[in-house]
Amino acid sequence: MNPLLDRLQSYPFEKLRKLFSGIHPDPESGHINLGIGEPRHPAPNFIREALTDxxxxxxxxxxxxxxxxLRETIASWLARRYAIPAPDPATQILPTLGSREALFALAQTVLDPAGHGIVVCPNPFYQIYEGAALLGGAEPYFVNADPALNFACDYNRVPETVWAKTKLLYTCSPANPTGAVMTLQQWKKLFELSDRYGFIIASDECYSEIYFDEPPLGGLEAARKLGRDGYPRLIMFSSLSKRSNVPGLRSGFVAGDAGIIRKFLLYRTYHGTAMSETVQAASVAAWNDEEHVRENRAKYAAKFREALPILQQAVNVTMPDASFYLWAEVHEKTGLSDTEFARLLYERENVTVLPGSYLAREAHGENPGRNRIRIALVAEPAECLEGILRIAGFVRQTRHP
Incomplete structure (x- = not known):
């Protein structure tokens, strides 16, 4: 067996199942799951119809x-969404089966398994980044999100010796779980580092269409604003899962540097990740329609307006820049760690949230997810509100003296 498999950690939801082992909440209260970031608004009817047609x-x-x-439709969407010239559909765009498998597969494409390189990841992070690095024969290096910087990663703290070995850097904007959006200056810093050290940037933008004010800046958009025609060493990832409430469709794309796309296509030809023509047709319909996306955003915005004031009376939490997560600090008000909070909340209120430490790693002397929880406002409004009310009630009962 591949010995690198032994280096993989359990996925956060497997850790959560173990944390909840032996607990039996009162079933009459009804379980509310705010722990998993799976969109649960109904899939649009026109996408269903496009599938059956x-x-x-x-x-x-x-x-x-x-x-x-499909590639031409995606190119047109990118041009509309980010006010950039349409990427070349023949060389700069490649459909993928959602963003998850593509984020993993890109690392296997660009990493030299004999090269002992480094993959730089934000911390907290989407665990696929770590697994992709390890199974690609590289070492992950974690850059902690700083609450004082709106949860941005301070790349100035990364030693030159790390950058010299870096082959790939993952970034996520809007971020999971903090919802932070990268600024143009932060992108400029990353591009300068990429130019100096030659690493590839993998920009995970799967939450880009869940926002509350201005549309989040994207990687391709930032590159164009900074005069980086051709998107050197940059690949962005997007998906219909969150945008269109179709996580089961498994439809996304990558776009960017044509040279990397060419090699990625070669890898994927062997990997067997072609998208069904049926799904492609439904994807064309989805990328061509914005009305359902605006309705989806409005629904999330209404849930945040209702939930946030209630939750802010109970724990330390602020409005994210974007995404559908709340990233709440719970220890100060309750005296409980994130895992203790999640376990007791499930036991007493039958509500599931995800401990923040499960989404991060101990790095540079701290786990930046410790004492925080991730709350996913993905359920229908009434269920989200009931879950938030139960969390607030739980905190009142357990408030730290």
Whole structure:
């Protein structure tokens, strides 16, 4: 067996199952799951109809490159969304089966397993980044999110000896779990580092369409603003899962540096990750429609307006820049660690939240997720409100003296 598999940690939700082992909440209260970031608004009917109208695609093997129609649709969407020239559909865009598998596969494409390189990751982070680094034969290096910097990563603290060995850097904006959005100056810093040391930037932007004010700045958009035509060493990842409430569709794309896309296509041809023509047709319909996305955003915004004032009376939490998460500090008000809080909340209130320490690693003397919880406001409004009210009531009962 591949010995690198032994280096992988359990996924956060496996840790959560172990944390909850032996607990049996009162079933009459009804379980409310605010722990998993799975969109639970209904999938739009027109996407369902597009699937059923193109079932003949199931009788053919799809091409890894995807259809010209899908790539052209994605290019047009990128141009509209980020006010940039449309990327070349033939060389700068590649459909993927959502963003998760692509984030993993890119590392296997660009890392030299004999090179003993470094993959720089934000901390807290999406665990796929770590697994991709380890199984690609590299070492992850974690840069802690700083609450004093709106949870930005301070890359000035990374030693030159680390940058010299870095082959790939993952960034997530809007971030999971903090919701922080990178600024143009932060992008400029990353691009300067990439130019100096030659590493590739993987920009995870799967939460880009869940925002409350101005649309978040994207990696390609930042590159164009800074005169980086051709997007050197930059690949962005996007998905319909959050934008269109279709996580089961497994539809996304990568876009950016044509040279990297060319090698990524070669890898994926062997990897067997071609998107069904049926899903491609539904994806074209989804990327071409913005009305359902605006309605989706409005629904999230209403939930935040209702939930945040209640939660702020109980724990330390602020409005995120974007995404559908609340990143709350719970120890100061309750005296409980994040794992203790999650376990007792489940036992007493039948509400699931995710301990922040499960989303981070001990790095530079701290785990930046410790004593925080991630709350995903993904359920329907009434269920989210009930969950928040139960959390607030739980805190009142356990408030630290």
């Amino acid at each position: 193109h079932l003949d695609g199931l009788s053919r093997y799809p091409q890894t490159l995807g259809s010209a129609a």
